[in-house]
Amino acid sequence: MKKIFYLLAVSILVASFAACKNDSKAEEEWRNANASKYDEITKDMSYRELQTSTGPRGVYYKVLNSGTGTEHPLQTSTVKVLYKATYYDSTVLDNGSSLNNIPVEFSSVASTVRGFSFALQNMVVGDNWKICIPYYLGYGAAGQYDSYSGQLLVRGYSTLFFDVELVSITKYP
Numbered sequence: 001m002k003k004i005f006y007l008l009a010v011s012i013l014v015a016s017f018a019a020c021k022n023d024s025k026a027e028e029e030w031r032n033a034n035a036s037k038y039d040e041i042t043k044d045m046s047y048r049e050l051q052t053s054t055g056p057r058g059v060y061y062k063v064l065n066s067g068t069g070t071e072h073p074l075q076t077s078t079v080k081v082l083y084k085a086t087y088y089d090s091t092v093l094d095n096g097s098s099l100n101n102i103p104v105e106f107s108s109v110a111s112t113v114r115g116f117s118f119a120l121q122n123m124v125v126g127d128n129w130k131i132c133i134p135y136y137l138g139y140g141a142a143g144q145y146d147s148y149s150g151q152l153l154v155r156g157y158s159t160l161f162f163d164v165e166l167v168s169i170t171k172y173p
Helices: 002-043 114-120
Strands: 060-065 078-087 092-094 104-106 128-133 152-154 160-170
Touching: 114 128, 114 160
Parallel strands: none
Antiparallel strands: 060 128, 078 092, 078 104, 078 160, 128 160
């Protein structure tokens, strides 16, 4: 009986280690695919890197339509945007408002992920951009989990793409 228990315990441990190894390999493949797509974007001449003296480096964007606005939102501004978020492979992460065409309101530009916030602060009303955000300006290495259920919402090391139209800005002092 002890031998059977021992063999069963060893089998469970081996299966657990094998599963961890497969998970590690899948995560490594995910990281590599995201890094590869990001590198591809950095070389794509249709994308421009957002560059200012105060913002983070690494956010790339492509202008789909230029707006007619003249002001840029601040970190404390409330904005309304139409957006859709996808992973590097075009898998939809968040339809945002793309299905019903009703703008989503963010009470503070700073309440969004750092790369998204930075891009919004460089847009004017009416701008429609495709934005590429590297993982370190998105949800980081850990990703994002639902605080109640513990369910994974955004995978770690994700290069994110947002199709964004800035609909309106409300400035605060």
